Amino acid sequence: MGKKNNKDRVILVRCSEWEIRQINELSRKNHQTRSAYVRNCALHGTAREQPVEIMDALRDLDYLNRKIGNNINQIVKASHARGFVMKEDTDALSRLLTRLDKSYEKVYRKLVRKRHGNHKAAASERA
Structure with a gap:
Protein backbone atom coordinates (compact mmCIF):
# COMPACT_ATOMS: atom_id res chain seq x y z
CA MET A 1 0.00 0.00 0.00
CA GLY A 2 1.29 3.49 -0.88
CA LYS A 3 2.33 6.14 1.58
CA LYS A 4 -0.56 8.35 2.66
CA ASN A 5 -0.23 12.00 1.67
CA ASN A 6 -0.81 13.80 4.98
CA LYS A 7 -0.46 17.33 3.59
CA ASP A 8 -3.96 18.36 4.59
CA ARG A 9 -3.21 21.70 6.29
CA VAL A 10 -3.38 25.00 4.43
CA ILE A 11 -1.34 28.17 5.00
CA LEU A 12 -2.59 31.29 3.30
CA VAL A 13 0.07 33.72 2.11
CA ARG A 14 -0.70 37.10 0.59
CA CYS A 15 1.23 37.89 -2.60
CA SER A 16 1.14 40.54 -5.25
CA GLU A 17 0.29 39.55 -8.81
CA TRP A 18 3.98 39.92 -9.74
CA GLU A 19 5.07 37.68 -6.83
CA ILE A 20 2.60 34.98 -7.84
CA ARG A 21 3.87 35.09 -11.42
CA GLN A 22 7.45 34.77 -10.15
CA ILE A 23 6.59 31.86 -7.86
CA ASN A 24 4.71 30.11 -10.67
CA GLU A 25 7.62 30.58 -13.08
CA LEU A 26 10.24 29.39 -10.58
CA SER A 27 8.17 26.35 -9.60
CA ARG A 28 7.83 25.41 -13.29
CA LYS A 29 11.57 25.86 -13.86
CA ASN A 30 12.25 23.60 -10.88
CA HIS A 31 9.71 21.00 -12.06
CA GLN A 32 7.73 21.32 -8.85
CA THR A 33 4.20 22.19 -7.95
CA ARG A 34 3.77 25.67 -6.55
CA SER A 35 3.02 24.15 -3.15
CA ALA A 36 6.16 21.97 -3.16
CA TYR A 37 8.30 24.90 -4.33
CA VAL A 38 7.08 27.24 -1.58
CA ARG A 39 7.37 24.48 1.04
CA ASN A 40 10.98 23.69 0.03
CA CYS A 41 11.96 27.36 0.03
CA ALA A 42 10.39 27.95 3.43
CA LEU A 43 11.77 24.81 5.09
CA HIS A 44 15.16 24.50 3.39
CA GLY A 45 15.93 28.00 2.16
CA THR A 46 16.14 26.66 -1.38
CA ALA A 47 13.94 25.11 -4.03
CA ARG A 48 16.04 21.90 -4.03
CA GLU A 49 16.25 21.75 -7.78
CA GLN A 50 16.04 18.41 -9.52
CA PRO A 51 18.22 18.01 -12.61
Whole structure:
Protein backbone atom coordinates (compact mmCIF):
# COMPACT_ATOMS: atom_id res chain seq x y z
CA MET A 1 0.00 0.00 0.00
CA GLY A 2 1.29 3.49 -0.88
CA LYS A 3 2.33 6.14 1.58
CA LYS A 4 -0.56 8.35 2.66
CA ASN A 5 -0.23 12.00 1.67
CA ASN A 6 -0.81 13.80 4.98
CA LYS A 7 -0.46 17.33 3.59
CA ASP A 8 -3.96 18.36 4.59
CA ARG A 9 -3.21 21.70 6.29
CA VAL A 10 -3.38 25.00 4.43
CA ILE A 11 -1.34 28.17 5.00
CA LEU A 12 -2.59 31.29 3.30
CA VAL A 13 0.07 33.72 2.11
CA ARG A 14 -0.70 37.10 0.59
CA CYS A 15 1.23 37.89 -2.60
CA SER A 16 1.14 40.54 -5.25
CA GLU A 17 0.29 39.55 -8.81
CA TRP A 18 3.98 39.92 -9.74
CA GLU A 19 5.07 37.68 -6.83
CA ILE A 20 2.60 34.98 -7.84
CA ARG A 21 3.87 35.09 -11.42
CA GLN A 22 7.45 34.77 -10.15
CA ILE A 23 6.59 31.86 -7.86
CA ASN A 24 4.71 30.11 -10.67
CA GLU A 25 7.62 30.58 -13.08
CA LEU A 26 10.24 29.39 -10.58
CA SER A 27 8.17 26.35 -9.60
CA ARG A 28 7.83 25.41 -13.29
CA LYS A 29 11.57 25.86 -13.86
CA ASN A 30 12.25 23.60 -10.88
CA HIS A 31 9.71 21.00 -12.06
CA GLN A 32 7.73 21.32 -8.85
CA THR A 33 4.20 22.19 -7.95
CA ARG A 34 3.77 25.67 -6.55
CA SER A 35 3.02 24.15 -3.15
CA ALA A 36 6.16 21.97 -3.16
CA TYR A 37 8.30 24.90 -4.33
CA VAL A 38 7.08 27.24 -1.58
CA ARG A 39 7.37 24.48 1.04
CA ASN A 40 10.98 23.69 0.03
CA CYS A 41 11.96 27.36 0.03
CA ALA A 42 10.39 27.95 3.43
CA LEU A 43 11.77 24.81 5.09
CA HIS A 44 15.16 24.50 3.39
CA GLY A 45 15.93 28.00 2.16
CA THR A 46 16.14 26.66 -1.38
CA ALA A 47 13.94 25.11 -4.03
CA ARG A 48 16.04 21.90 -4.03
CA GLU A 49 16.25 21.75 -7.78
CA GLN A 50 16.04 18.41 -9.52
CA PRO A 51 18.22 18.01 -12.61
CA VAL A 52 16.18 18.46 -15.78
CA GLU A 53 17.57 15.20 -17.20
CA ILE A 54 16.19 13.25 -14.25
CA MET A 55 12.80 14.92 -14.44
CA ASP A 56 12.64 14.25 -18.21
CA ALA A 57 13.61 10.61 -17.67
CA LEU A 58 10.98 10.22 -14.95
CA ARG A 59 8.32 11.69 -17.23
CA ASP A 60 9.40 9.21 -19.93
CA LEU A 61 9.15 6.35 -17.44
CA ASP A 62 5.66 7.44 -16.47
CA TYR A 63 4.63 7.60 -20.13
CA LEU A 64 6.08 4.15 -20.84
CA ASN A 65 4.39 2.64 -17.79
CA ARG A 66 1.04 3.97 -18.98
CA LYS A 67 1.64 2.62 -22.49
CA ILE A 68 2.56 -0.80 -21.11
CA GLY A 69 -0.55 -0.84 -18.96
CA ASN A 70 -2.64 0.04 -22.01
CA ASN A 71 -0.99 -2.70 -24.07
CA ILE A 72 -1.47 -5.27 -21.34
CA ASN A 73 -5.17 -4.38 -21.17
CA GLN A 74 -5.45 -4.73 -24.95
CA ILE A 75 -3.67 -8.09 -24.91
CA VAL A 76 -5.90 -9.43 -22.16
CA LYS A 77 -9.02 -8.20 -23.93
CA ALA A 78 -7.87 -9.70 -27.25
CA SER A 79 -6.93 -13.00 -25.68
CA HIS A 80 -10.35 -13.27 -24.06
CA ALA A 81 -12.15 -12.34 -27.28
CA ARG A 82 -10.09 -14.53 -29.64
CA GLY A 83 -8.80 -17.15 -27.27
CA PHE A 84 -5.16 -16.36 -28.10
CA VAL A 85 -2.64 -13.53 -28.11
CA MET A 86 -1.37 -12.16 -31.43
CA LYS A 87 2.39 -11.97 -32.05
CA GLU A 88 2.15 -8.24 -32.88
CA ASP A 89 0.75 -7.58 -29.42
CA THR A 90 3.50 -9.44 -27.61
CA ASP A 91 6.19 -7.84 -29.84
CA ALA A 92 4.87 -4.35 -29.08
CA LEU A 93 4.84 -5.12 -25.37
CA SER A 94 8.37 -6.50 -25.54
CA ARG A 95 9.63 -3.34 -27.30
CA LEU A 96 8.02 -1.11 -24.67
CA LEU A 97 9.47 -3.19 -21.84
CA THR A 98 12.95 -2.85 -23.40
CA ARG A 99 12.50 0.93 -23.61
CA LEU A 100 11.34 0.98 -20.01
CA ASP A 101 14.40 -0.98 -18.87
CA LYS A 102 16.70 1.45 -20.72
CA SER A 103 14.94 4.43 -19.16
CA TYR A 104 15.23 2.97 -15.67
CA GLU A 105 18.93 2.34 -16.27
CA LYS A 106 19.40 5.93 -17.48
CA VAL A 107 17.76 7.34 -14.34
CA TYR A 108 19.78 5.00 -12.13
CA ARG A 109 23.09 6.04 -13.74
CA LYS A 110 22.24 9.75 -13.38
CA LEU A 111 21.24 9.34 -9.74
CA VAL A 112 24.42 7.38 -8.97
CA ARG A 113 26.57 10.02 -10.70
CA LYS A 114 24.78 12.78 -8.79
CA ARG A 115 25.20 10.95 -5.48
CA HIS A 116 28.88 10.27 -6.06
CA GLY A 117 29.37 13.84 -7.20
CA ASN A 118 27.77 15.12 -3.99
CA HIS A 119 30.00 12.84 -1.90
CA LYS A 120 33.13 14.11 -3.70
CA ALA A 121 32.03 17.71 -3.16
CA ALA A 122 31.37 17.07 0.53
CA ALA A 123 34.78 15.37 0.92
CA SER A 124 36.58 18.27 -0.72
CA GLU A 125 34.76 20.72 1.57
CA ARG A 126 35.94 18.78 4.64
CA ALA A 127 39.57 18.79 3.46
